[in-house]
Amino acid sequence: MATKPSPMNRREQGLALVLVLSLVGVILSMLAEVLFESEVVSRASIGERDRAKAEMAAVTGAQLALFFVDLEAQVEFLKGNEGIPPGIKAGIDAMTKTLEDQLGGRSLSQILNDFPIGSQGFETIEDFAQLNLSKLADEKLIAALNAVPGYFVVKVSDESQKLNLNFLADRSLSKHMRNALIRVFSLPQEREFLDSLGYSPERLASNMQDYIDTDNKDSMESSDELSPYTQAKFTHTAKNGPLESLEELRRVPGFHIDEIYRVFSPYFTVWPMQADKEQWNIDKAPNELVAALTTPPENEVNDPLMDRLEDRLAAGEKFGQDKNRRNFKEFFKEGGVSDKTTEEILRWLAGFQSSVYKIVVRGVSNQVERVFELVAVFEEESVDDATTGKKEDENNNQNNENEGTPQNETEGSTAEENNNENDENKDEKKKAIKKGKIRVVYQRFR
Numbered sequence: 001m002a003t004k005p006s007p008m009n010r011r012e013q014g015l016a017l018v019l020v021l022s023l024v025g026v027i028l029s030m031l032a033e034v035l036f037e038s039e040v041v042s043r044a045s046i047g048e049r050d051r052a053k054a055e056m057a058a059v060t061g062a063q064l065a066l067f068f069v070d071l072e073a074q075v076e077f078l079k080g081n082e083g084i085p086p087g088i089k090a091g092i093d094a095m096t097k098t099l100e101d102q103l104g105g106r107s108l109s110q111i112l113n114d115f116p117i118g119s120q121g122f123e124t125i126e127d128f129a130q131l132n133l134s135k136l137a138d139e140k141l142i143a144a145l146n147a148v149p150g151y152f153v154v155k156v157s158d159e160s161q162k163l164n165l166n167f168l169a170d171r172s173l174s175k176h177m178r179n180a181l182i183r184v185f186s187l188p189q190e191r192e193f194l195d196s197l198g199y200s201p202e203r204l205a206s207n208m209q210d211y212i213d214t215d216n217k218d219s220m221e222s223s224d225e226l227s228p229y230t231q232a233k234f235t236h237t238a239k240n241g242p243l244e245s246l247e248e249l250r251r252v253p254g255f256h257i258d259e260i261y262r263v264f265s266p267y268f269t270v271w272p273m274q275a276d277k278e279q280w281n282i283d284k285a286p287n288e289l290v291a292a293l294t295t296p297p298e299n300e301v302n303d304p305l306m307d308r309l310e311d312r313l314a315a316g317e318k319f320g321q322d323k324n325r326r327n328f329k330e331f332f333k334e335g336g337v338s339d340k341t342t343e344e345i346l347r348w349l350a351g352f353q354s355s356v357y358k359i360v361v362r363g364v365s366n367q368v369e370r371v372f373e374l375v376a377v378f379e380e381e382s383v384d385d386a387t388t389g390k391k392e393d394e395n396n397n398q399n400n401e402n403e404g405t406p407q408n409e410t411e412g413s414t415a416e417e418n419n420n421e422n423d424e425n426k427d428e429k430k431k432a433i434k435k436g437k438i439r440v441v442y443q444r445f446r
């Protein structure tokens with residue numbers, strides 16, 4: 001389904017690059033303040049000094065990783081941005097192609113992974129990635145990299161490919177997330193595995209929901225939600241709030257069993273804690289997870305669907321290329337999937353863009369090691385709408401034109417402004433160039 005970028009002139013190519021550069025510049029200058037000022041203080045003893053240096057290395061590494069994450073997210077975002085003139089869009093496509101060729105199939109945000117980087121950091125990476133990045137990066141970042149004490153090792157993961165358990169904390173998403181979880185646990189093998197440990201798919205999904213949802217009722221039976229906790233001999237009870245780390249999942253009855261936690265937790269994330277619809281990037285999600293979510297409970301994953309998923313992966317096809325989700329719906333229909341629950345799970349949870357990244361950096365100085373981790377979320381920014389001069393609501397994003405996308409209820413605050421223009425201006429709104437920005441939502445030293 002990949003379309004060849006149309007030929008374009010040099011000027012447009014230049015424009016595309018300038019656009020990316022200016023966006024990245026703005027973001028980096030904001031991030032510089034957040035990160036460089038934090039955590040590193042002068043300390044007296046030598047041990048403390050190495051500790052401070054290790055922290056400095058880790059924070060610098062995190063800054064570098066953020067730069068790459070941001071670059072990747074910006075490029076992805078611009079690709080899906082309907083407001084961009086075709087020429088510039090072609091430029092971005094061409095640039096993406098160059099990146100893909102030079103990175104040999106790796107994603108930009110992940111080229112740093114597991115690669116010890118010291119004070120020759122940036123040059124090494126440029127050699128490694130065969131990209132001239134010093135033109136893009138902020139001077140402050142390059143200076144910090146050249147002065148990094150010791151070294152750091154970065155690990156970036158794309159959290160959008162996983163299911164966010166905190167979908168369960170959102171009123172409009174929890175039902176669909178619950179259905180999704182039941183499906184993950186209900187494939188014949190998984191069901192058997194859980195059964196051998198005394199849990200049913202429905203029980204496990206309910207325990208997760210009840211831990212997070214704010215009421216005290218058991219979502220499966222007409223009783224309070226306490227008995228799974230008593231059975232698991234827990235001294236704690238449901239938190240009735242979102243999960244703050246993946247490890248916290250172990251406090252949910254069932255997930256205190258190591259095997260269960262080990263098998264399923266790699267498919268889950270808790271970021272962002274304030275989950276929003278369509279944040280699960282189905283284009284990056286592992287096939288087995290997509291297959292599980294689109295297979296009704298107790299059915300085997302059907303062969304036509306599995307074949308289609310594998311072909312799609314091999315061909316590098318992306319659902320996100322079709323903004324109207326038409327290909328997307330057809331794809332599953334032709335794969336033999338057509339039930340209402342599947343349709344709802346996909347409509348509410350699945351999107352086509354990665355927006356959540358976890359960065360874990362080990363900083364090392366004189367054998368003293370410090371680990372810094374952060375989570376960054378890429379968000380659509382309010383936009384100066386050239387056609388009306390007003391700010392566009394965050395929720396009023398490119399999904400607006402998607403038939404049946406449930407978002408009208410969140411539009412209340414701007415309804416007055418938009419009321420009469422919703423239909424007439426839809427086309428014009430589509431043309432406004434949207435911007436995105438990356439925001440650190442969580443950071444700490446382990």
Ligand SMILES: [Ca+2]
Nearest residue numbers: 210213214215
């Ligand atoms: Ca509850």
